[in-house]
Amino acid sequence: MKKRLLASLMALCLIVGLLPTAVLAVEEPQDLQEETSISDSIPAAAEESQDPQEETSVSDSIPAAAEESQDLQEETPVSEPVPTATADGYTDWTHDDSLPTSGTYRLTTNVTIKPTFSDYATVKSSLVLDLAGHTVTVNDEAGGDYAYFVNSSNASLVIEDSDGGGRITNAGTTDRMSTLIQVNSGSFELKGGTLENTSSMGYALHLNSSSTATLSGGTVVNTASGGHAAFVNSSARLTMTDGEIKNTVNGGYAVYINGTASFTMEGGKVTQESTYSSSAAIYANNNATSISISGGAVESKSTGIYAAFTPVSVTGGTFQTESYALWTRHATIDPADGNTVSVTSRGAVFYTFSESENKIVDGNFTAPVLTKSYTQNDQPSILAVSGGTFDIGEVASTGDSSKITISGGKFTSKVDDQYLEEGLTQGQDGTVGAQDDVSVAELWSNGERINCYLTLEEALKNAQNNDTVKLVAGKELSLTKPVEIINKSLTLDLHGSTIKAGNGFSTANGAQIISVKAGGNLTIMDSSADKSGVVSGAKYAVYVGGAGTKVVVQSGKLIGDGNAVLVTSGAALEVTGGTLTVANPATSTEPAIHVQLESSLKISGGVIVGGQGTNGGAVSALSSTVDLSGNAKLTGYSGIALFNVDSNYGLSNAPDAVSSALTMTGGAIEAKVFALSGNCLQSAGSVAMITGGSLTSTEGTAIYWPMEGALTIGGNAVVTGGTGIEAKMGTITIQNNAKVIGTAEYRADEPTNGGSSPEGSALLLSSQMYGTDGQYKTDNQLKVNITGGTLTSNQGNAVTVYNTEQNEVQTAQVTVSGGTFTAEKAAVISVTKGGNTVTTNGNTQTTSKSNTTLTVSGSVAPASIDANGSTAYFANVTQAIASLAPDATEKTQISVFGNSTISTDVELQENITLVVAPGVQLTADVTSGESEMVVITEQDANGNTVYKLVAKPENPEQTYVASITANGQTAYFDTLAAAVKTVQSGQTITLLKNSDAAETITISRAVTFTLDLKTFTMKDTIAAGSGFVLTRSGNTYTVSVYVPPVTPPGGGGSSGSSSSGDYIVSVDKTTHGKVTVSPSRADKGDTVTITVKPDTGYELDELTVTDKDGDEIKLTEKDDNKFTFKMPGSKVTVEASFKLIETEPENPFTDTSKSDYFYDAVLWAADKGITSGVTDTLFAPNVSCTRAQMVTFLWRANGSPVVDYAMNFTDVPADAYYADAVRWAVSKGITCGTSATTFAPDMTVTRSQTVTFLYRAAGTPAVSGGSFADVDANAYYADAVAWAVAEGITSGTSATTFSPNAPCTRAQIVTFMYRDAQ
Helix, strand or coil: CHHHHHHHHHHHHHHHHHHHHHHCCCCCCHHHHCCCCHHHHHHHHHHHCCCCCCCCCHHHHCCHHHHCCHHHHCCCCCCCCCCCECCCCCEEECCCCCCCCCEEEEECCCEEECCECCCCCEECCEEEEECCCCEEEECCCCECCCCEEEEEEEEEEEEECCCCCCEEECCCCCCCCCEEEEEEEEEEEECCCEEEECCCCCEEEEECCCCEEEEEEEEEEECCCCCEEEEECCCCEEEEEEEEEEECCCCCEEEEECCCCEEEECCCEEEECCCCCCCEEEEECCCCCEEEEEEEEEEECCEEEEEEEEEEEEEEEEEEECCEEEEEEEEEECCCCCCCEEEEECCEEEEEECCCEEEECCCEEEEEEEEEEECCCCCCCEEEECCCEEEEEEEECCCCCCEEEECCCEECCCCCHHHECCCCEECCCCEEECHHHHCCEEEEECCEEEEEECCHHHHHHHCCCCEEEEECCCCEEEECCCEEEECCEEEEECCCCEEEECCCCCCCCCCEEEEEECCCEEEEECCCCCCCCEEECCCEEEEEECCCCEEEECCCEEEECCEEEEEECCCEEEECCCEEEECCCCCCCCEEEEEECCCEEEECCCEEECCCCCCCEEEEEECCEEEECCCCEEEECEEEEEECECCCCCCCCCCCCECCEEEEEEEEEEECCCCEECCCCCCCCEEEEEEEEEEEECCCEEEEECCCEEEEECCCCEEEECEEEEECCEEEEECCCCEEEECCCCCCCCCCCCCCCCCCCCEEEEECCCCCCCCCCCCCCEEEEEEEEEEEECCCCCEEEEECCCCCCCCEEEEEEEEEEEECCCCEEEECCCCCEEEEECCEEEEEECCEEEEEECCCCCEEEEECCEEEEECCHHHHHHCCCCCCCCCEEEEECCCECCCCCCEECCCEEEEECCCCCECCCCEECCCCEEEEEEECCCCCEEEEEEECCCCHHHHCCEEEEECCEEEEECCHHHHHHHCCCCCEEEECCCECCCCEEEECCCEEEEEECCCCCECCEEEECCCEEEEEECCEEEEEECCCCCCCCCCCCCCCHHHCCCEEEEECCCCCEEEEEECCEECCCCEEEEEEEECCCEEEEEEEEEECCCCECCCEECCCCEEEEECCCCCEEEEEEEEECCCCCCCCCCCCCCCCCCHHHHHHHHHCCCCCCCCCCCCCCCCECEHHHHHHHHHHHCCCCCCCCCCCCCCCCCCCCCHHHHHHHHHCCCCCCCCCCCCCCCCECEHHHHHHHHHHHCCCCCCCCCCCCCCCCCCCCHHHHHHHHHCCCCCCCCCCCCCCCCECEHHHHHHHHHHHHC
């Protein structure tokens, strides 16, 4: 009874000890007065008294059990069984009403314990307990509190949960003070499972005295108002590396820190779901408490950390809060190396007390306001910001009296000048710093930097004709309205920076970022190494409008929500590099470039990315010209679309509509559907001349030409699509070495309106389909001329002429007079709905039907088959025969009207007849495919030679004049001329009877054959055709190409020993020395000697010998002046260079020795008059330099030029020794000073400033790389450091550090300059 009374009194003391904090809460803001629970007013109590309430002794706030008299420490241990350990070292615990207190155990069942005031599980040594997915329930009906009590310095408790879902809970207890795990001494670690407090006065985990605990997994949770998940008291220490500490109800606590306890968070998550304004995820109630956050996440529906007097260090982790992220007095946010800090709050980053001193060194912050003060006296809170990225609405709330000093960082909103550290300003990209550091743009003229500006608008306004506005590298400029270039010519160097539309961007002057008009000319380029500069964020990245207005894009990236660039009203756009793209290419239905109203577009380089959505594309040209060349690449749903605009600004074929034109000599267009297209109702008169580059459609027709106009494909152009080209009107020409390729599966479907589905042809001509009213302006005909090129169909016909016969007003004329045709099916086919009329005229054949005529030259496709409503032309007889089914029963005639190849393995079938026009030659014999039949020839009434199969005659020699036997088969001919026409090299013509035709048989091909007369006579004459010559040896005839004789040129060669060899040894011209060789001509394998003789004061630097392929020949050195080599089987070239013999200068300085890294640099600087030392004998290498000395050194190194340039620096006297040097440095853009009116000559120059001065003096060349951990990529000196490393000027102070803010010594400066000068 006494023990229970004592416990009750102790609990009462704890409650009473907390009550004064509620009584003192009299000056809270209104929003803090709305809660009613005691815990809600604790924060105010911690703040309000000038002398904060001292905590009562540890015993005042711990369970009464910890205060028991000595006789209570002598508990009788719970009776435990002694089971056998399993193989993994764990012993199964099978009891359901008790828990082990030492050893290594694994639960096998749920456990419910009913501890009493004096009987509970106490850990005094080591215990590892695996919950294994089971639940331990603490029931307090017997008056006890604990699941476990750890109370020995060498005791340790570890709780695990191998199966997941395990927990220890006091669910079902009364609302009394109840603790699941209490550690007064020793250690505790939670690796898994859940500790769940459900009591309004309870604790899931209570740490006291000098105990330590680690949360490396699992969950500690409070679900009762007034309860605690984790309570850290006295000098206890809680470290969190993983897992979660969580409160789920209003008025409950997640982490509560009291006394001199500490909380360290390296990982895991702390969650507070209480929405009370006084709640916090981490709550500290004493000024001696320590909170350190280096990782993990803090999430709260109220405040993140409340610490009225507690020092808080945040070096890593994330915060996400509904109210304030930090309600603190002494907090520092400074990410450690490799860490990041991210804070997102819907209230404020800081809610501060009076006399507070909070600091932000770096991190990422998003909130409506940076700080809101909760000030109770005249001592304002202090917030110092030296870095970080801030996406905030305002720095401080209205009426806030905080003293805020911002010396660095980047802000999305405008920072009021009152908050900026003296001498600092804010750049257009939001960065705070000195003017040199935060300027966003530099103005350059004639290669010299004139000035630097805080805004792009200001730089453009002050720029004069031919000036360059160069953005500072790594900036992000958010504009509030478009910038304009009017009536002057400028260059904009993006320099790796971004220009975008900011919040509240006004489109009153146009929906574009950059507007060039009224005669303005702008060149956009990017001098950064990776060309990463961007213009984006509006409907158009760039608008170009008006006659005489022009934009040239050389590099960088332009992104438009609509078009990247709009060109209109006679303006011009030229793209030589960079990327022009729509904002979301995968879904956009817009072209990347829209050029209209008699404007012009030239693209010779770069990448144009149009929308892949329907009607999207790379370029849309309306009454404008497009010139595509070089290595440009265009992609989109379509490539280039050509349209007309009439006087009413409508798309039409009206008589006054102006047409568009494309000239393409290079580049690549890759489109989803049409790489080039138009519209029969809106594109009449368009012209496309394509002589180079490639046009590819991945899913459709590469070129769709349904309109009046001229399309020419020539040069080395390559067109590839499911259908290569589909044309319905206009004049189409394919010539030269152009390639047109159809890749789709063959389809015999009739063409359709709007472009047919890809059907595999290289060229599909849909005749008599279009050409009615409104579809043309002056000429509705389809005229096609194929004079060259290669047309290939992978699965169909190379050329398909499909006569739709949909109208009678269009006439189509297709002429094939040249080119090469490769196809799975026919080379050329004319398809009609009925029979064609086919006529042969010499070496050409014409197929016609209705108003469509196809004329094919025999030199291109010499064999044709007319059947089933179509006439198909083939590149040779072999392909024609192969196109027919081997077992075909229908009789088929193959008309051969041009010389043709015929494979020896192709055999004539019974139902196939070859009709060969007069004068036509076949390259091989026509043989029989049937053993009992032979090939015979006949002459028809038109003089054609007809090859056909007949039954083998019993006495062919009585019927035919001649025969040829080849490959085991004999062909018979009724005339000798027919045999000669067919004979192949190496074959023999055998006369079977006298040949009395007495005609001249002309051979116009190279061939050698034998004529076996037997006993017969020949009255015919065999002769060579034009361009050939005939020779005869006995009965062997040889016809070969005639080669005219060559007359050797007159004159002779030089004589002498130097010309006796086969190959010349030539010596290139040299300076500062002489080179001779012996001999000057040599044969392969000969030894050649080279003698070199340097001029006085010079020595040989390099000597090389290379053969005709540029390969180096090995040299052998004989002495100082002679070298030899073995002559290869080609001419060789000897090259030599000489260099000045260097002499070491005298060293006057006693503090500079030859072993010093700066030795050469110091002597060089003294020799050049850059510095003479601090005395005649001392250089003082380790003394730091001032800014004045640095620019003086640099000025002297550049010849000490005197410039006439006005300076506004009040701290540079006109008679100062460095005045001319500073004036020169400013005129060259090497420095802008530390502000608009100060140079700070006596300020120590840093390493970063030194390399920046050198970099700017070198002209700020393009750079890449940079790997120093202490050089931020966005720092003003980042490019300079990268350049200095690349040039070998410095390698940093270590492998990973540059030490940008370290002072630069005299030795370092002259060393940097010396290396730069080499």
